Amino acid sequence: MSHAGLVEDMDALVRALQDSIVGGLEGADGGARFGSDAWERPGGGGGVARVLADGAVFEKAGVNVSRVEGALSPALQAKMPGEGPEFAAVGLSLVLHPRSPMVPTAHANVRLLVRGEKAWFGGGADLTPNYLFEEDARHFHRTWKAVCDRYDPAWHPRFKEACDAYFFLRHRAEHRGVGGIFFEDLGGDPRRELAFVSEVGRAFLPAYLPIVERRRALPWGERERAWQEIRRGRYVEFNLLYDRGTVFGLETGGRTESILMSLPPRVRWAYDHRPEPGSEEARLLDAVRHPRNWL
Secondary structure, eight states: OOHHHHHHHHHHHHHHHHHHHHHHHHHHHHSSOOEEEEEETTTEEEEEEEEEESSSSEEEEEEEEEEEEEEEEHHHHHHSSSSSSEEEEEEEEEEEEESTTTTTTEEEEEEEEEEETTTEEEEEEEOOOOSHHHHHHHHHHHHHEEEEEEEETHHHHHHHHHHHHHEEEEETTTEESEEEEEEEEEOOOOHHHHHHHHHHHHHHHHHHHHHHHHHSSSOOHHHHHHHHHHHHHHHHHHHHHHHHHHHHHHHHOOOOOGGGSSSSSOOOOTTTTTOOOOOHHHHHHHHHHOOOOOO
């Protein structure tokens, strides 16, 4: 069975999503614009990195698409489902690092992988605040529940639990943020799952931009900025130590600049930093150590 049509449709989808998400984020920022950087992968495929820097709202934002194909290394063949050396991967990935510590970092991605007769989708979205606003976490999770429920009411609790399990820094005993959804290889009708990942992509702006609008004008100072940079350190640790997308991209010869676009522009590691008991910083730390049902 050929999955060529599925690959073409996914490619068209992620490019359309890139355009719409970039447009929405530029409108929210109100000043800076995304650049466009097309690249080619030796061995097959390429992509387009869209990156915004030093905006009014976003200190760094990236919305990237890629479509790569070719032969897997023997090591990756041993780890990936499917048969044979040839593979194809199509995806969209975005990471947003706001300037204000009061506006949370956000991530989302959707992807299709094909190897031999097997084709499967994956993706998700998660929210990483520096300061906890429960209203924001509830809104984020409600948005994803509404998307999941249109396909299967069992999906949201399952994907929320998978997100909490995946975005976990074992060496810190902390989750990266307040979660969201994470799914991989649902095993159903590929066309139905293509429709689902399309809805996931379209739901990102409604899930995130209302939070940006609520928090962008809140005051902050050096204390909040320092805490933001410490929390960004956790983000870096996760992406370099555990993130499967980062590992897969690097091991398949993807473009390093695009893959590491997810890293924040300013970060710090303070030795044995412990927030004051009862502080807002300590409240956030408690939330990422003890996942909740935000609904």
